[in-house]
Amino acid sequence: ITKYPTITSYNSSRLEKLNRTDILDVLVNIISSDSIKYSTEIITFRDYVTECLFPLINKPYELSWQLKLFWCIVFGVMLFISIIGNCIVLWIVLAHRRMRTVTNYFLLNLSMADILMSLLNCVFNFIFMLNSDWPFGAIYCTINNFIANVTVASSVFTLVAISFDRYIAIIHPLRHRTSKKKAILFLLVIWVFSCLLASPCLLYSTTVTKRYLSGKTRTVCFLLWPDGRYPTSMADYIYNIILLVSIYFIPILIMIICYSLMGRELWGSRSIGEHTERQLESMKSKKKVVRMFIIVVTIFAICWLPYHLFFVYAYHNNQMTSSSYVQQMYLGFYWLAMSNAMVNPCIYYWLNSRFRHYFQEVICFCFMPCIISKQKDMPESVFIRRNSNSEVERMKTYRQKAIPLQYLHRSPEIHQTNKNDSSTTNNITYIKDKQAINFLSVQNFTDTKRCNIEEVS
Structure with missing residues (x-):
């Protein structure tokens, strides 16, 4: 008892004289007190005492089977396209020597991050949000939260690296281009920095089981900071702001500047004299590549902005987290953010002829093997x-x-x-x-x- 500062004034002899009602009053005062110097242990203690004294009446926000079916279809299609599409991108770059360029190495890393996020984070998070219960244990709760932030950070830093690479190739074509070894080194630095940015998830991730009057239990996975948990924790709010600035606003600003300069160089410049046919073809090819990455960055910004702002807004509006529509809202924002991994392979297919050719080869091989075998026999x-x-x-x-x-x-x-x-x-x-x-x-x-x-x- 002396471990918790709010009841240190009650010595053991005085506590022995208290009846059950008085002890409950003391515990209620502890729970409702605003003058507590918070720590993780005190918050955990208060949560357990609260659940023992005031068990929840009903399991909150249970989705109907129609809504569950709808979200299962929506997330299932998104995950299927994301995993299959990005796996094909991996095969295209790794299995074909002509596709092993510096830019494609960055795209390879982007696809790897999307696959990890889809397989190791999105699937488990979706099950958790759909049923309002985390059945995968405390260890995977830590892994899940860590992978979520690592993959998102790696994706956006890879997009920034691509913008720098394209900027040097177009604005300063005579400079020494990035070699494949340097590109791999940059990717390693990206993953290390992403792991450092996501390291708080390894320290503060935990699970808590809530009890209800009906006898049911519900386990939740979240970050328990030294000063509390979301949405009342200031540490959690600061961490979300750091993520919002470091993996969204600053990278988006850098990429806007780079692609604006590249666009002015490619579309706005008026050089003296006529270009040779080879120069025109080179400029046309560069325009296609820049146009593709501008679309990739734009869709990334659109997909992730609502998700990031949701957590910041919830801190200033705590009542929203206890509303009946918050689960549906979060599922929608989460699907929009995760769908970015699905859209990228579609963009490569749409805007890059080489990727389109290899995508068609895979599709024909999977769905039309008879036609492929006949074509192989033709001279x-x-x-x-x-x-x-x-x-x-x-x-x-x-x-x-x-x-x-x-x-x-x-x-x-x-x-x-x-x-x-x-x-x-x-x-x-x-x-x-x-x-x-x-x-x-x-x-x-x-x-x-x-x-x-x-x-x-």
Whole structure:
């Protein structure tokens, strides 16, 4: 008893003289007192005493089965598209050498964060919010809260890194570009900083079981700070403000500045003279990439703003947390925030031709295997051409795969490897045999090396 400061004035001899009613009055005064110097132990003690003296009458905000079915369908579709879409993005970048660029490494990290959030956080949080009960234990309560903040922070910091990378490539094209090793190092720094930002979840996450007069119990998972818990804790309010500023407002401001400068450079500049065809194609490609990331950032800002503001507003309006509509409101804001992980793969498919091609390959392989097998049996007409930039390209008429090839410093003359199996028209050599083009002899090459044409599946 002496552990709690509000009843230290009652020594043991005096407590022995108190009857049951007097003891209850003392405990009620402790619970209702506003002069307590809060600590985690005192708050936990008060919660337990409150539940023993005043058990809750009914289980609050029990959703009807129609609403539960609706939210299960909505979240189920979102999680399915998010997990499958981001897994395909991982496969596209990791399985195809030409897709392993610095920008795509950042997209790979973004997809990894979205998959972790969908699998390890969103599924469990949805079950908790749907039933108003946390059945997964205190340990996973800590893991769940930690993963939620880590993945969100990692996603937004990755978007900032992409904006910096695009900014350097467009505004300062002569500077040394970010190498793949540096990109991986940046990603490691992003994850470390995200873990530090989410570390309070490892320290203060806990579970509490509430008791009702009907005999039912309800377990909740939350952050119990030294000065209390949400929405009355000032520490929790400050932490939410830090998250709002560090993983939303500041990153969004940085990305707005970067993409505004890039947009002015790409769409607003008026250079003197005519551009070459290659310069026009390069500028067109850069515009497509910048447009795609502007849409990604805009949707991120729209999806996450209501979720962040909900916690800040609830601190200033405590009555909202006990209202009958708060569960529906939070489910809606939470779905909107989590749907950002679903939208990103759709944006890649819509605005990037390479991602679209590989997405279509996966879809056709999963849903139309018979058509794929017939196409594989059909002969491929493969031809090699030489363009004005002295670049040897290999193109296929059926699969339309863009194959990265070596660049030659001088204009080569491509010799036919087998005149019987090929025909030449207008500097384009058509070769029916696919194996005949593995190595091509090139004249006028300084060190008389052979040009090895890489095939990337």
